[in-house]
Every structure is written in structure tokens, then in C-alpha cells.
Amino acid sequence: MSSSGFIKRLQGLMPERIRFSEADELEPYSRDRTAKQNLSPAFVLFPETTEEVATIVRTAFEFRQPLTVSGGRTGYAGGAIAAPDEAIVSFERMNRLLSYDPYLPALHVQAGMTTRAVQQEAASRGHFFPVDFASASASHIGGNLATHAGGIRVLKYGTIRRYAIGLTAVDGRGEILRFPDLLKNNTGYDLKELLIGSEGTLALITEATLQLVPEPPGTDLVLMAFHDFPSLLEALSILRPLDLHAFEIFDDACLRLICEHRDLPCPFAEIPAFTALVEYVPGTTDEVLMTVPAQDIRLASDEAQRRRFWIYREGISEALSLSGPVHKNDISVPIARAAEAVDALRQIQSDSLPGTLFIFGHLADGNLHINVVAPTDMDETAFRTQAADFDLRSYTFLSSVGGSISAEHGIGRLKKKYLSYSRSEREIKLMRSIKMAFDPENILNRGRIF
Missing domain, CATH: 3.30.70.2740 (Alpha-Beta Plaits)
Incomplete structure (x- = not known):
């Protein structure tokens, strides 16, 4: 491996895509939300197209230079933590909408586009992109796909896998893989599906075609208070057959914390053992709500109250990080x-x-x-x-x-030693074989998952 040879080659090929630093301004590109690292990288690569990513990876393959992918850096598994010998590839500049297909309908976007930006582009065309979570304003679509993101509306809409019609990616040799925007393509193994959830260890996702859905109907939002967890489960069992969009839960410690952190009033007369935030399409659901074993139910009466109800749930992670x-x-x-x-x-x-x-x-x-x-x-x-x-x-x-x-x-760096608690020895062996097929020199996100 020769980092000096690698960077010298890229300086000749794409000097405007390399950013050097003698201070700590590039340090955030070497980590995610798990912990602050001491590494301040000497340089970060900022490609703007799939072809430029391919050039970087081909050069890395030649020089056996390991690469770390830097997206929105909102992960909690150490996936974006760079080792001292790794070059960092940031997708920050790959944030463009490439095209819109009104017939699917779908958006073709670069991997560095934020989840929130995709949602906004969908809404501007009268559609809805349902993948959502608290970090949507910072997380990148490429990272969402690489970690097989879910979020707060999986109950109604499923995970991001459901919406990835087509992908473009660069494998460990620097070859571009293009998976077409087809709803039906029964021609052997679906390699696209392998990349979703692979945490950047098989190929670097550079573009995605994301299917959109109709704008959802108007929904109601309630907070429910429960004495214990079994009552919470019973409520879920009663409500699940209905048109639910979300069923989020948090315990008394979370409610106390978020009320203190955001200076919010407790929504109930007293703090319950567990709270459920339930979003649903009104109608027959209203009658069923009265049968759940909740000690109290509060309905959001206007948009301001809806926003506050969601803060009780979505503000928890931020409040914890400041505690x-x-x-x-x-x-x-x-x-x-x-x-x-x-x-x-x-x-x-x-x-x-x-x-x-x-x-x-x-x-x-x-x-x-x-x-x-x-x-x-x-x-x-x-x-x-x-x-x-x-x-x-x-x-x-x-x-x-x-x-x-x-x-x-995901597994990232932090959970790899525990992988065997969820995967069998045979499964792990097969995954290693797949990794070798896509990335024979082990240069893409080395040390993640395994």
C-alpha cells in the first residue's frame, strides 16, 4: 500500500477534488455520531460524479489504498470512523437531483442528497417519500441505503429497500455497476439487493432511483399513557389491523428528559411508565381507540400540537447526547x-x-x-x-x-465482534465470500461488519 503514490496519482487526475488540511477542519469527516475521534485526516476526497468515484476506487485498487466512505455521518455503529491509514471519500458534493420520472413516479438522485431534500423534491411534485427519521436533514440517501434505513413509518410504508428501484454503484475494482430502473427484472441474482444494507463494504452507492408514493391522507396523532409494557403491547395488538402510520414508544425516563431538555409540559396529569405516539387515518379507528387499555389519551388538536407531540419522540436522541x-x-x-x-x-x-x-x-x-x-x-x-x-x-x-x-x-466497527450473536458461522462465511467477490483487495470500508 502506498498512500503517497495514491494521492500523487489523484493529484494528477482530479486535483480540484482533493482538500488538504493542516488544522482540524477536516476532522469531522473521519467519524460519525458514536464518539469524537482524535484523527484529523491529511486530506479528504470530494467526488462529484459516479465516474469520479470510479476513478478514485480504481486508483485505490491499484495502490491497495483502503477507503472510508463519509456521508451524512449520522450513524451510531462507527461505520464512518476512519483508521489512520484510510483515505476518506466524502459524498457531500454528490447532492443533485438527476431526473424525475412521472410515470413510475420516481426521483433519480445522487447518493449525497439528504433524506429531507428527497422528501421536499417529492412533495414539490405532489408525491411523498415516506422514509423518515430524526436525522433526515443530515443523513444521506446513500447512507440510508447502505444501512438499510427504516425509521418512524416502517409500520405503514416499510424500509428504504422497498423504494430503491434502481442503483448505480462502484465495486472494489472501480467498475461501475448499473442496476436499471425496472419494477420487474427476473434475470438471475438480484445483486442490487445485496448492496442495500452492506454498509459500503461491497460497493459505493453513487446514485439511486427512488419510487415515490401518493401523498398520504390526513392523519390524526395521539399520545397514549400506559401503566406498564404489557398494556402497551395489548394496545398495539388491538390497533394493528387498522390504518396505522406510526406506533412509537418511550418510557418515563425519556419523557422526563425531553420535557426538561425542551422545556415542554408533561402531556398527561402524571408521567406514565410508557407513552405511545400513534399516527393513524381517522374513521373507524376512533372507536377502536377507546378500547385500548390506556390510562390517558391526548389528541393533537392542531398543527402546532402535532409538532410538539412529535418532539416528545424525535427529540430524545438529541437530549440524550447532551446528558x-x-x-x-x-x-x-x-x-x-x-x-x-x-x-x-x-x-x-x-x-x-x-x-x-x-x-x-x-x-x-x-x-x-x-x-x-x-x-x-x-x-x-x-x-x-x-x-x-x-x-x-x-x-x-x-x-x-x-x-x-x-x-x-448496522454493525460498523463497534459491533463486529458480536456478529455471531445474530448470524451463524455459515452465514458469516458466505458474507465474507461475497465481500471478496465485490472487493478482492478489501479496500472498501475495511474492518466494518467483520
């Missing part, structure tokens, strides 16, 4: 065992990791975010060390109930 060192887990469990999982994880945290536990997430698809904030008087290094024991115990439990150690954040 001190936080250890995050993004897990998935069979919904029938969700109450058991909550009890077990609370006990595991009590036994193994000091701090305050926060539970929130997308209950309707079995996805729970398990976060622990360190005590104010605890050394962060000691907290991180004990968090490893918490993870080991938690993942052992999840494996025993058929759960997943990562529901939507």
Missing part, C-alpha cells in the same frame, strides 16, 4: 417477547452498568433503542469498560430469544 456519556444499543426482538426483553434488559443494566436506562423505539416492528447515560460522578473510561459487559450479557439474551443485536443502525 453526558451515553451508551447506545439498537436491538430487535420478536414482538411477542418484547415485554420479556424489556424486563430482562432492565435487570441486566441494573446488574452490570451504572447509570440511567432509557427505552424508546419503533415497537410495531420490534425495534427498541436501549440507551444508558453514565452517572455524573463516574469516569467515562470506566463507564465504557463496564458497558462492554452490559453488551455481552444483553446480546447473549437476545440470541436466546431470536433477536438481533442491530435492528437498523
